Amino acid sequence: MFAEVLTIGDELLTGHTVDSNSAFIASELTERGYWVRRITTVGDDVEEIKAVVREILARKPEVLVISGGLGPTHDDVTMLAVAEALGRKLILYEECLEKIKAFYERLYREGYIDDPSLNEGRKKMAYLPEGVEPLENTEGAAPGAFIEHEGVKIFVLPGMPREMKAMLEKEVLPRLGKRKFVQRKFLAEITDESKLAPILKEALERFNVRIHSSPKGFGKYIGLIIFAEDEEELEKTVEYLESKGIKLEEA
């Protein structure tokens, strides 16, 4: 049961913007028990996006969350690329067009924009791949999309963090299952990380858990994250580590 995340945007590839969206999405998926296996970032380019979407589908994740490139400008090409990757047409969704129209009319009434009319760029956002379920954007103009394709649940979200987060919470998470595993974060008191290695190795063999350790400088503390199928297995692992002299403090 694994998931992948794909973020799209030239600004991520030039390093002008740090991709905090993928961490947010990954964190929410992890919380719900998905093992995020890979995060990929490509630019606003139809061929690149198409290629990477096809590669991801070939790996058969249960869930693919895509974020970025849904806006009104020439470089927002994600929906077109996803449509092409899935072998579907890009078609006008009338209900989306109505919402986009209402959105710009509201901005106009509130004095944010000079012209509420549906120009080409604004209208473009109502075009989604054929057969998707449009996802509501409560914070912006561009709708998202959900489609199940060859067993993969694909969600396409905007790239603006506020819009992405709202859509993830209101539209994506309710369509996913319940939490499937537990994780807990600790600070382990130990002089240095390499002393921990043989003890962790033994714990991994004894229990059905995954453990991630990360150094917190060269001080006395090492960060540990333990993942388990259930609370009991996690608790047994914690007890074992403590029996080996590792002091754990919940972080």
Place this chain on the structure above:
Amino acid sequence: MFAEVLTIGDELLTGHTVDSNSAFIASELTERGYWVRRITTVGDDVEEIKAVVREILARKPEVLVISGGLGPTHDDVTMLAVAEALGRKLILYEECLEKIKAFYERLYREGYIDDPSLNEGRKKMAYLPEGVEPLENTEGAAPGAFIEHEGVKIFVLPGMPREMKAMLEKEVLPRLGKRKFVQRKFLAEITDESKLAPILKEALERFNVRIHSSPKGFGKYIGLIIFAEDEEELEKTVEYLESKGIKLEEA
């Protein structure tokens, strides 16, 4: 002339850590004229890393920068995975072992650690793929590696930001060529982004440039980044945009 970035770490896939390393690396590569085409993140897993390194090599980038997973713990497996991906053995580099020894002796003398001896985890960091040039880590224990493989310059760097940045600046950038293209960042004054689309589209057809635009809310300003082969082409593009009524302010 494109580059790829690969960051490695379970903490990135769970969303516990935002991957700011890839943005830093991408930014430095972009500054030097490399077009970063893709950023990928995978976990601390030999098979995953091996698979993705092979996929990247098959795309034939000029440069591949890998960061993360060089430390002393059980989950630091990057060098092993890279060695396997390249069909090379992992071998002990005596000069690296000496430096690692000196590093822990210094930490011991300075009172940071209780035991300076070379245990298994510490010794592991001196094992690099056969035939690489070790890269010096001025900020930590784990050396990096440089190798040219099938025409791809591969750099393997630590994941701790301070160590990665120092190694990138001191060891990687001097091995890369000079800046090959220019980029400039602007704020464009316009009521909303979609009005800009037809003008940008025309500019892209007329000039040999790439333009990235990003909304700055629904206010009067749109962020623009223009990339060109040389300053002259960039200047001509700016003049064209201004002739079409777009007010540009260098950002």
